[in-house]
Amino acid sequence: MSPAGPLRREVRWSDSDAGRVVHVVGCVTDEVYSFLGPATHALARSGLDQSVVMIDDVQYRHHLVSLHERAELVLAPSLRNPMRQWREVLKALRQTLADSPPRAVHLHGIVPCLVGAWAVRTSGIRAAIFYSPHGSRAMGRFKWIGATLLWLFRPLLQPGSNTAIVNVPQERRAFDKWKSVDVIESPASDVFLTVARNEARHPLVVTGGREHNPRNAELLAQLAVLLTDDALRIGFNWIGSVDPVSRQRLNAAGVSVFDVANDAERAQRLAAGWIYVAPGGTRGFPVFLVEAMAAGLPCVAMDTPQHREVIRDGETGFLCESERDLIGCIATLVDSPTLRTRIGEAARKEARERFGEGRFSSRLLAAYSFDSPTASDPDSPAPLEGAPA
Numbered sequence: 001m002s003p004a005g006p007l008r009r010e011v012r013w014s015d016s017d018a019g020r021v022v023h024v025v026g027c028v029t030d031e032v033y034s035f036l037g038p039a040t041h042a043l044a045r046s047g048l049d050q051s052v053v054m055i056d057d058v059q060y061r062h063h064l065v066s067l068h069e070r071a072e073l074v075l076a077p078s079l080r081n082p083m084r085q086w087r088e089v090l091k092a093l094r095q096t097l098a099d100s101p102p103r104a105v106h107l108h109g110i111v112p113c114l115v116g117a118w119a120v121r122t123s124g125i126r127a128a129i130f131y132s133p134h135g136s137r138a139m140g141r142f143k144w145i146g147a148t149l150l151w152l153f154r155p156l157l158q159p160g161s162n163t164a165i166v167n168v169p170q171e172r173r174a175f176d177k178w179k180s181v182d183v184i185e186s187p188a189s190d191v192f193l194t195v196a197r198n199e200a201r202h203p204l205v206v207t208g209g210r211e212h213n214p215r216n217a218e219l220l221a222q223l224a225v226l227l228t229d230d231a232l233r234i235g236f237n238w239i240g241s242v243d244p245v246s247r248q249r250l251n252a253a254g255v256s257v258f259d260v261a262n263d264a265e266r267a268q269r270l271a272a273g274w275i276y277v278a279p280g281g282t283r284g285f286p287v288f289l290v291e292a293m294a295a296g297l298p299c300v301a302m303d304t305p306q307h308r309e310v311i312r313d314g315e316t317g318f319l320c321e322s323e324r325d326l327i328g329c330i331a332t333l334v335d336s337p338t339l340r341t342r343i344g345e346a347a348r349k350e351a352r353e354r355f356g357e358g359r360f361s362s363r364l365l366a367a368y369s370f371d372s373p374t375a376s377d378p379d380s381p382a383p384l385e386g387a388p389a
Contacts, residue, residue: 006092007056007075019103020049021368022127023071024093024116026109027055030209031284032134033063034186035167036108040068042361043368048103053093055085062241086115093119104128104368106165130368131164131178133171134284165367167285170305182367186285187360188351192294195267197344199274203232203334206273206297208239208258208266209288217246219279221253226327228254234334239269240288270295274340275333279326282306293317294351298343300329316347 021043025032036052043050052067056075064073074096076088089112097105097119105127107116113131120129164175165182175181205227207220217238224236236255250257260266270276276292278301286306292299293310299317301307311317320326333340353359 006053006077006088006095008073020051020100021104021106022093022096022102023050023052023054024089024105024107024112024119025052025054026089026112027057028060028063029134030287031282032108033060033066034285034287035132035134035184037063037066038187038357038360039106039364040071042357042364044068044070045361046365051096051102053089053096055089086111090115090119094123097123097125101125102127104130106130106132108132108134128368129162131162131175132166133164133174134167163367165364168306169309182363184360184363184367185355186287186290187357188287188290188294188355189263189267190357191263191267192270192291193348193352193356195271195295197296198271200235200272203234203275204237204273205234205275205277205330206237206239206270206292207277207279207288208237209241214243214246216280217242217250220255220277221249223277223279223323223326224250224253224255226323227330232334234330237269237273239266266291267295270297273297275300275330277326277330278302278307286310290351290355293347294355296344296348298333298340299347300326300333302326312350315343316350317343 050071053074079085107113276297281304303319313319
């Protein structure tokens, strides 16, 4: 049985002559969304129309409502067969390009880079192309695969005439032979920078995420068990969604789970914490760590390349090489309100200067070589065509 065609959220294009940007994505994971979401808002404020071609994976549909309301969404059906899956994405993209030639095409992820570049080259359109890996596995644990793909598909990708945009500085090395590489780190929403700190009555360690990540949940559960002490009365909160098995594991360890719906609620939950802990790594930009810094929490993180890019050890947070170090830092911060305040204020100052939404917008538009924002946000869109009632 052949799959149904893509769902579309149709929009009324603006009256601006700024043009259109087409984004091509696989699944909108946390790492991808941390860049794509703010990008759709920044580009909309500049007067640009946008289309986002992506895989309609129910696991990540919660991100769609936070993409800018004036972005047309083109959702390719989610299929188990990878070859059929990407053929559907290619078909949806070709139709989107044919509807109205864009001014630029931004490809998010390694496979979307290959599929999107093929669609653009074979369509005959002339548009600027931007590539972003967003913590793809092919840039991390399997970086030899990513390097091989980039080398094999050089004639298609044309690195000498196109631009890469990375939001994790260490990914820059994979694109050192490209025309240009811009490092544009994902922003923290203003609600985190402005939320008032409101520490709980008793010590509270917080962490979390939106994407299913059993390993991080497992690590937090282990940490909660190790720090269980009636005298210390340390509480643990997971802020975000988890899979059923991880929820059961966290609850068994005495960790409270709060599946928050939006940034404002997450900021309020963070504000009650004494300490934010990042017990495991992330493939891409550590968005939840940055949000905690923006909320003014002292952060304790395992010493991974991504965390090292964000935290200055001993100044804006603490980097730990072992579980013992992690527990030691938590204990020190629990015992010292002055240290919590100093590190938390330094973290928020760093986040405001480095991860503010205004800085992100200006750097993104500069990378696109587009003008600064001038237009206001337009009207709301129509619902998805073909979506179930």
